[in-house]
Amino acid sequence: xxxxxxxxxxxxxxxxxxAGGVGIGTQAAxxxxxxxxxxxxxxxxxxxxxxxxxxxxxxxxxPEQRLFVFxxxxxxxxxxxxCTHLGCTVRAEALPQPETVEVGGAQLRVTHRxxxxxxxxxxxxxxxxxxxxxxxxxxxFHLSVSPDDGQLVVDLAQEVxxxxxxxxx
Amino acid sequence: MATxxxxxxxxxPAAPGVHPKRLWSLRPRSDREAGDAVVSNFLLHWFxxxxxxxxxxxxxxxxxxxxSAALLLxxxxxxxxxxFLYVPSVERAYGSVKDIEWVVTFGSWIRSVHRLSAHLMVAxxxxxxxxxxxxxxxxxxxxxGQQREWNWVIxxxxxxLTLFLSFTGYLLPWDQLAYWAVTVGTNIAASIPWIGxxxxxxMIGGRNIDxxxxxxxxxxxxxxxxxxxxxxxxxxxxxVRKDGGxxxxxxxxxxxxxxxxxxxxxxxxxxxxxxxxxxxTIRTSTLEARDLTVNAVPDLxxxxxxxxxxxxxxxxxxxxxVRSPLEEPANPLVTPNPAKAPWYFLxxxxxxxxxxxxxxxxxxxxxxxxxxxxxxxxxxxxxxxPWIDRSRGExxxxxxxxxxxxxxxxxxxxxxxxxxxxxxxxxxxxxxxQFFWPWQAWPELPTRI
Numbered sequence: 149x150x151x152x153x154x155x156x157x158x159x160x161x162x163x164x165x166x167a168g169g170v171g172i173g174t175q176a177a178x179x180x181x182x183x184x185x186x187x188x189x190x191x192x193x194x195x196x197x198x199x200x201x202x203x204x205x206x207x208x209x210x211p212e213q214r215l216f217v218f219x220x221x222x223x224x225x226x227x228x229x230x231c232t233h234l235g236c237t238v239r240a241e242a243l244p245q246p247e248t249v250e251v252g253g254a255q256l257r258v259t260h261r262x263x264x265x266x267x268x269x270x271x272x273x274x275x276x277x278x279x280x281x282x283x284x285x286x287x288x289f290h291l292s293v294s295p296d297d298g299q300l301v302v303d304l305a306q307e308v309x310x311x312x313x314x315x316x317x
Numbered sequence: 318m319a320t321x322x323x324x325x326x327x328x329x330p331a332a333p334g335v336h337p338k339r340l341w342s343l344r345p346r347s348d349r350e351a352g353d354a355v356v357s358n359f360l361l362h363w364f365x366x367x368x369x370x371x372x373x374x375x376x377x378x379x380x381x382x383x384x385s386a387a388l389l390l391x392x393x394x395x396x397x398x399x400x401f402l403y404v405p406s407v408e409r410a411y412g413s414v415k416d417i418e419w420v421v422t423f424g425s426w427i428r429s430v431h432r433l434s435a436h437l438m439v440a441x442x443x444x445x446x447x448x449x450x451x452x453x454x455x456x457x458x459x460x461x462g463q464q465r466e467w468n469w470v471i472x473x474x475x476x477x478l479t480l481f482l483s484f485t486g487y488l489l490p491w492d493q494l495a496y497w498a499v500t501v502g503t504n505i506a507a508s509i510p511w512i513g514x515x516x517x518x519x520m521i522g523g524r525n526i527d528x529x530x531x532x533x534x535x536x537x538x539x540x541x542x543x544x545x546x547x548x549x550x551x552x553x554x555x556x557v558r559k560d561g562g563x564x565x566x567x568x569x570x571x572x573x574x575x576x577x578x579x580x581x582x583x584x585x586x587x588x589x590x591x592x593x594x595x596x597x598t599i600r601t602s603t604l605e606a607r608d609l610t611v612n613a614v615p616d617l618x619x620x621x622x623x624x625x626x627x628x629x630x631x632x633x634x635x636x637x638x639v640r641s642p643l644e645e646p647a648n649p650l651v652t653p654n655p656a657k658a659p660w661y662f663l664x665x666x667x668x669x670x671x672x673x674x675x676x677x678x679x680x681x682x683x684x685x686x687x688x689x690x691x692x693x694x695x696x697x698x699x700x701x702x703p704w705i706d707r708s709r710g711e712x713x714x715x716x717x718x719x720x721x722x723x724x725x726x727x728x729x730x731x732x733x734x735x736x737x738x739x740x741x742x743x744x745x746x747x748x749x750x751q752f753f754w755p756w757q758a759w760p761e762l763p764t765r766i
Binding site (some may be wrong): 265 | 324497500501504505507508517518522523524525527529533650651652653654655656666669670671673681682683684692749750751
């Protein structure tokens, strides 16, 4: 067998192995890709949660949204109930006496504190971590008033700073 | 009319592997028949013809690998009826498990067999690993071409598969226990920097634990992981044979060789025929030492049967005494307090509770450190240990060999820490993960806010 023939045979063998590898690799990639959802059937992130008048002064827990909505007169804000450690739902405990603290340059009347049942993280009423493994404070979400029917709208995809307040008319 | 005279006694085998009587292989009358048994009986084909007697000792291996395999068999067998009864849909999963528990005849027993086998298998596989480490059985001894270190790596992979199988099965009842254990478990994956959320989304098929999660865990649990574990199990057993049986056999062979005056290297000792020159070789002086070997049939078969049938018996009885728990249906709106992972992950839950730390304003989630980095390091170290362990081949197959004292102590210490953390997490953590002694009552808590 001449040198050229040998080289050609080697080349064809490598080509065959390479083509087989590419084929199997593509099929594997296609199978894996099919497991990545293209459509999400999760609940929408923007949710109407009711008329402002339906919220009591103080705190209301919305289990579906895993959200605490706080009201002080006409001023609203919303704090997530999802622990930043591993995603359990934190519990609110009422403080014996409401306290007024300065949060993000604004006064805030704090009526509750939060504790996570899973790993014992504790948060202040504005979401700051007091103790436990939670790495970040509880998220605050954007609130607005729906222009069509006046309900409160929470945007669970829009995180806001702790100076956020919604003042309704 | 001429009649054919029948022989009074069963004819001797016409050829190896051929015998006129069925079931004869369990009671061989000669070494020849004992050897034929292994060749001709499908169920025995993975046994060698002869085994080293010390390898069969109850107190050498405690037969933990056999017990693990028996539990795996039991899990497959008890899983089959459950496969017909369980419905993997979020609307009906809980109801179907409730039916299995309360309506189906013997349903609760079958579920209990499945559940207890799963829990015990995690324990048995772990203890098997501990045994193999402490005896240095991943080390190569007298035989040539042994690759015990790779069988150890396969074993570590099988431990992980066992844990993952158990974890995927945990979600299927779709009760509160299942839902929140899986919430915590998958959020650990989400704590990996940058790619974490995508990894979690791939695991659970969306942003929330819902139907896509259930069907994913179900498919993994009933087909993908058992198939992978079965394949590795077959390879694990094959490697044991290729490596010349238990490490203890090498030990005996080495000792004999030293004692022998003039060892004669004469025969290639292969267990499954010709092994292309890489078979373990052992000198004839030890191979044919009749005082050290016994026929696999019936000696090995009898002991294996005791281990396997004993496991079946223990599980069967336990399962009729212990009911499987079923909590309230999964409720994403209410986190039970305390919310615990399965017991074999509680040592990790203990660690993720204590490992969040802040460096210069940058906070590392304890879940990443304790749930990803630390177990990853432990598993990596475990898999690489045969190459780190520099002790000599003589230490293979000996409990607490002197040359391996330090590593055995460190290993035992880690095992003890893991066991202690598991016990603390299981029995001493109450609401909000607060520490309670077992005799202290948990405070009454409102179940609703």
